[in-house]
Amino acid sequence: MSGEGAGDAPAPEPVAGLSDPGTSPLDDATWAAAARAAVARLDATLATSFKADCDIDRLLKARTAGVDTQVVAAWRRCVDTDEGLALFAVGGYGRGELFPQSDIDLLVLAEPSAQVAHADALARFIALLWDAGLQAGHAVRSAMQCTEAAADLTVMTALLESRPLVAEDAATVALQDAVSPSLVWPARDFFAAKREELRLRHARYGDTADNLEPNLKEGPGGLRDVHTLRWMALRILGTGDMDSLVAIGLMGADEVATIRRERQALSRLRWGLHLVAGKREERLRFDYQKLLAARLGHEDSAGNLGVEQMMQGFYRSAALVLRIGDRLLQRFEEQLEGEAEPEPIDDLFELRRGYLAARDPVWPRTPDAMLALFAVWAQRTDVRGLHSRTARALAETLPMLPSYEEAAPALRHRFMQLLRGPNPVGTLSRMARLGLLGRWIPAFSNVSGRMQFDLFHVYTVDQHTLAVLKNLASFASGQADERFVLAHEVWPRLHKPELLLLAGLFHDIAKGRGGDHSELGAVDARAFCETMGLSEGATALVEWLVRQHLLMSLTAQKQDIADPDVIHRFATVVADRERLDHLYLLTCADIAGTSPKLWNAWKDRLLADLYTATRLALRRGLENPVAAAERSAETRAGAKAMLGAFGVRDEEVDALFARMPDVGFQRGRPDQLAWQAASLRGVATGETRVRARPVSAHAGALEVFVHSPDRDGLFAAIVATLDRCGLAIQQARVLDGPHGTIFDSFEVVPADPRTTPSAEDIERRLAMALAGSLEAIRPARRAQPRHLRHFRIVPQVGFYTLDASGQPRTMLSLVCNDRPGLLADVACALRDQGLRVHDARIATFGERAEDVFQITDERDLPLDDPAQQALREALLACLDGESR
Missing domain, CATH: 1.20.120.330 (Nucleotidyltransferases  domain 2)
Known part of the structure; x- marks a missing residue:
């Protein structure tokens, strides 16, 4: 297992006075200090050699030899050589692989009587090693005891690596016999x-x-x-x-x-x-x-x-x-x-003990034979994997496979058949794992194993790509998945699903080149599709999906999709329902394939709402954009019908709607407005009402509604309380109602899925908090998680003015490091500045938070320059103390 290479490692350094334990002038403490210093000098020299690119096996051998010198010297200092005791290195130390901080595992082989007789000497020996800075684990056993202990697999494994340090040949043979397959672990x-x-x-x-x-x-x-x-x-x-x-x-x-x-x-x-x-x-x-x-x-x-x-x-x-x-x-x-009896599949392939194998002993003779293997594999569900001989033959002949650009038309056709055949995602995954996909598409090889140093992308680019394809395959199964409310309904509308798979395959293929990976990837996608002989329409669709694969995610998470203008702009870019169907599915698969923690109920509903609203806009026609009044009327009618279905009379519905802000009907959904109206039944003027409800079938996701008389600092108090309840806010909508009331709604998910508060608990805790002094409600104090400390983002605070339905407001954009309690701290900073929050969109991308707030001063006016500067300084001071 050792290798050769340039660079010399230093020889072990003996410690003076060790050759004859009977005449050594050093006491144990002095000896241990000298030994510790010798090992430290060796390690320092090895560190220098490591920096000089010395061969790693030479370094391992040198450190092992250096430690051997001190261990053997300590043994001879403490134990007489003719007393029937033998010393072995075991485990990694026995294997001869000692790293700078590795401990050392030792076995003392001795019969029980010798163990008793030399117990004090052995204790002194181990203590001496620890005093010398050598972290020694040890066992003292007879040969029979080794056999008994080896019944434990870990012990057996360590003994397999035994190496004599101070032992006669007879002791070495005895140890080998004690763990022989005839006695233990055949x-x-x-x-x-x-x-x-x-x-x-x-x-x-x-x-x-x-x-x-x-x-x-x-x-x-x-x-x-x-x-x-x-x-x-x-x-x-x-x-x-x-x-x-x-x-x-x-x-x-x-x-x-x-x-x-x-x-x-x-x-x-x-x-x-x-x-x-x-x-x-x-x-x-x-x-x-x-x-x-x-x-x-x-x-x-x-x-x-x-x-x-x-x-x-x-x-x-x-x-x-x-x-x-x-x-x-x-x-x-x-x-x-x-060898098992082969089970023939066809003239080319067979099963051997459940593994797929080529029958031809010199397979593969052509690149087509390589792809034929994957075609057979895709059709069989009983294959355990690829037979080792066939896998090795495939690896050895991998250079035979040309890139798609150099391949013959027949080979390109064969590849497209794989995409259109059974289990195409499984086929692409197998090709990627075995190295064929990187040969066929060289750009994929460039992103194989490529990571991005952030907390947003938890997989390498190639593994993320395969995860996206796997999600797309789950949409194709036809089985509803509670994580994706619409995906299984949209998939059957695709005429050529392989085009969506190609978009998934190419969407991140240009990562790491510099520049916009979406633009560069779109160029790659078009080149591939054209070379593979796809029609112009199919090529344009794949190219557009790769170029715009972030569009739907960014629109949903960073813009107000309840605004008809936002929907109209998005629909204008999408242009037709075929693109919308493909982009929706790709976006869901992409987000869910980026991190197991990234996909949640809020994102699912957000994308589903954007998809539904855009589909309606496309059906209506882009030349007929929805006006705010029309949107409000449609929402009122829908909410009224829902309340009527539960027996609420029209007169009462009208009275309830009169207590609600008009803008809510422009921005909310009918079911949301009906639920809020029902929450107001029996609520007197000036009374606070808190309600929470689960979001669809997603565990832990909640929508929280707060109706209350307006007070300065109310938003900060609500946010801080939700934070203390262990909830992460995904979106906040803060609306002013008639008669000095507020209608605040929050989309929340558990910060820790293991501790999910119930809707009833949230209602009770929020109601109690809002019944007291708002100033007394402060964010919870938390330490910053370890992993966030290594991803420092310079905070960015920006302002611009937005005319929201005739009401000018200041838009505050904040980009900074995410951390627990961030939103609660920001909300308190806004409260301390005497500012009002009217809307908030919370977007988190790994360690990066990108939040947007609609704010005004206490007179509901946009912030002037001095107020903006004061807020900027307050926020930066707040973020500067984020380690808390």
């Missing part, structure tokens, strides 16, 4: 247990290496996966040397070279991580990513930060480890179980 049982252990470990990390803060050791595709393959080989074949597996035909030389190269790349990352963390840290946290990237020599370039380059290297290494690991697991299984 090869078949060990393989099955280790494979299950690997599966469970991967599941703990979401079965993906593409995490924002990956674990270099334990995560999927990490060093532990390489170790697991080695342990399996040791137990099944008696060797952990990968070169030996080539000799017996279990691995190819190319596979061994790849696994060695990626292990070294991962080891170098782990070594550097230990250096920058200054402690035993295996998780590549945001705290260390930029520091490590700089230490490894990665520099920022246009559109590609150094940290992003480093992380892309990790993700690609992990992907290759996983790919080769899958093949080797199959081969170990066949080694243990024997």
Whole structure:
């Protein structure tokens, strides 16, 4: 498993006075201090060698040898060499892989009588190591006790890596015999247990290496996966040397070279991580990513930060480890179980133990044969995966596959058949995982493993793209999904679903090039579609979707879609219902595929409302925009019909509507206005009424309605109370009603899905809070989450004037770091400035908050320049203290 490379690592440094424990002039404390200093000097020298790009295997070997020197010296200082005790290094230390902050695992092999006789000497030995700064874990066992302890899989694994430090040959043989397959863990049982252990470990990390803060050791595709393959080989074949597996035909030389190269790349990352963390840290946290990237020599370039380059290297290494690991697991299984009788599928392919395999021993002979494999795979639901020999043959002949630009028309036709055939998304995912998609579309290869250093995009670009395609596939299933209220209804209207899949495939393909990725991606999409022979209409649709794939999301989240003018402008860009259907589905899939936490009930309803309103506008005709009065009349009629259906007489409905603001009927939905009107029944003038209701079927999402006599600071008090209830506000609409009342509505979701307050609890707590002094209600004090500290955004505060239905107002835009309680703090700052909030739109993109407020002064007038400057200073002071 070792590799060769340039650069020399230093030899271990002995400590004076260690050669003869009987004549050593040093007491234990002095010896330990000297040993600690020697290890520190070695580590400092190794750190310098690491910076000089010394071969990582030489560094690991040098540190192991240096620690061996001190461990053996401590042993000889404490234990007589002829007393029947043997010392072994086990685990990672036994394997010879000691990183800067690795601990050391030791086994003392001794019969029970010797254990008792030398208990004090062994205790002194371990204490001496700890005093020397060597974090030693140890076990003292006889051979029989080793056999018993090895029933535990973790112990067995550690003992597989045993390496004698101070031991006679007889002791080494005794230890090997104690854990032989005849006594404990036969090869078949060990393989099955280790494979299950690997599966469970991967599941703990979401079965993906593409995490924002990956674990270099334990995560999927990490060093532990390489170790697991080695342990399996040791137990099944008696060797952990990968070169030996080539000799017996279990691995190819190319596979061994790849696994060695990626292990070294991962080891170098782990070594550097230990250096920058200054402690035993295996998780590549945001705290260390930029520091490590700089230490490894990665520099920022246009559109590609150094940290992003480093992380892309990790993700690609992990992907290759996983790919080769899958093949080797199959081969170990066949080694243990024997070859199964093949089950023919057709003239070209067969199943071997459930794995899809090519029948031709020299497959693939042509690129068409490669794509034919995926066509057969898509038609079979009983395939466990790709057979290891076929997977290796595919990898070795991958350069045979041309890019789509260089491919023959027949091959392009074959690819389009895959998109139009069964399970096209599964096919694209398999092609991506096996490296074919990057060969076919070179631009996709450029974004494979590419991360973006922020909290908004939690996946690499290629994995995000595949997640978007998977969401689109769920829309095609025909089964309703409560997360997406309209998607399953819209999908059947698509005439050529493969066009939407192409838009999903290309929508982020230009990330990292610099410039607008939507524009650059649209150029790529058009080139692809034209080359593949799609019609001009189909090509134009895909190109437009890629160029405008952010349009619907930004319109819904940043503009007031209850405003007919906003709907008209959006509908004008969309232009027809075919584009609208495709864009709606792509937007839902894109947002939901960006982060598991990003999609929620508010976004679902927001996009559904925008889709419905735009579809109506297109049906009416863009030359006939909806006037505010017409919108108000339609909403009144709809709300009145709903109330009438529940037995509310027309006279009472009219009386209730008279108590509500006219602008609400221009901006609200009929069901919302009917619910608010019903909430006013029995409410006397000057009385406060709070109501909350769930939003559709989404767990925890609520709409909160507050009707109350108007008071300065009311908005800030409501926001602070909702924040204290553990709710994150997605949207706030603050309307002034007749007779000095307010009609405030809030769309909220739980800040922590594990603690979701009920609608009744929200109503009770808000009503109690508003019955007291508003000034006494302040935001909760919270520490800033760790991960937000590494993404610093310079706050941006902007103002402009908007004429909202004949009422001039100041629009405040705020861009800054998101954090718990941000909106509550901003609301209090507005209250302290004596300002009134009339509308608020809250948009969060990972660590970035982009909020917009409609505000006026106490006279309901826009803010003049001095007031704007005062507010800007107050907000910046508020944000400057965000660490709180």
